[in-house]
Amino acid sequence: GAVVSQHPSRVICKSGTSVKIECRSLDFQATTMFWYRQFPKKSLMLMATSNEGSKATYEQGVEKDKFLINHASLTLSTLTVTSAHPEDSSFYICSAPGPGGGTEAFFGQGTRLTVV
Amino acid sequence: QKEVEQDPGPLSVPEGAIVSLNCTYSNSAFQYFMWYRQYSRKGPELLMYTYSSGNKEDGRFTAQVDKSSKYISLFIRDSQPSDSATYLCAMKYSGGSNYKLTFGKGTLLTVNP
Numbered sequence: 001g002a003v004v005s006q007h008p009s010r011v012i013c014k015s016g017t018s019v020k021i022e023c024r025s026l027d028f029q030a031t032t033m034f035w036y037r038q039f040p041k042k043s044l045m046l047m048a049t050s051n052e053g054s055k056a057t058y059e060q061g062v063e064k065d066k067f068l069i070n071h072a073s074l075t076l077s078t079l080t081v082t083s084a085h086p087e088d089s090s091f092y093i094c095s096a097p098g099p100g101g102g103t104e105a106f107f108g109q110g111t112r113l114t115v116v
Numbered sequence: 117q118k119e120v121e122q123d124p125g126p127l128s129v130p131e132g133a134i135v136s137l138n139c140t141y142s143n144s145a146f147q148y149f150m151w152y153r154q155y156s157r158k159g160p161e162l163l164m165y166t167y168s169s170g171n172k173e174d175g176r177f178t179a180q181v182d183k184s185s186k187y188i189s190l191f192i193r194d195s196q197p198s199d200s201a202t203y204l205c206a207m208k209y210s211g212g213s214n215y216k217l218t219f220g221k222g223t224l225l226t227v228n229p
Contacts, residue, residue, distance in 0.1 A: 034216070041221070041222075104165050107152075109159045110158060
């Protein structure tokens with residue numbers, strides 16, 4: 001299947017700093033990517049839809065100024081958590097539809113963010 | 117009522133057992149149904165994907181969709197310790213460019229050697 005690479009897999013940062021997470025589609029182009037947040041024993045919560053060349057679409061209740069999304073190319077989307085607080089600590093996962101706009105979604109490895 | 121309901125478990129079975137995982141949903145507009153496996157601290161990986169009602173088999177895994185009952189299942193035969201993971205059901209609407217998936221909470225499965 002298609003491969004989506006997410007980096008870093010784990011990051012620890014201090015409160016008030018910003019953290020950037022990268023999501024890359026390998027060997028295929030993704031005009032759309034999705035960013036999820038996952039709490040322990042909870043389902044994946046869609047945060048936003050990243051669109052190449054245009055603004056991201058945020059889900060209700062997600063602060064767009066806090067979670068900045070940039071989809072600058074057909075293979076790269078980034079999520080920046082700005083002015084991080086301990087409550088932002090979570091598992092963040094990106095995904096992309098398969099090559100050719102397939103129905104299946106392929107996920108990155110996830111990023112464990114810990115804000116201290 | 118949530119759109120997708122999935123018993124979070126945990127579910128513990130002996131090696132070799134047949135495992136049955138299930139999800140129910142409320143929105144009849146869902147047309148595509150998927151099962152993902154997620155190991156601890158990893159992203160989900162696609163296991164099975166079906167469209168509309170019916171069965172699909174892939175090795176030890178069988179996915180079933182019953183749209184009349186709004187019920188989907190994943191069966192794992194001859195379960196192995198390496199199958200120990202969280203299994204997430206997911207589904208999406210048909211049509212357009214809407215790739216958004218709606219997930220269940222996931223069921224934590226442990227297969228004991």
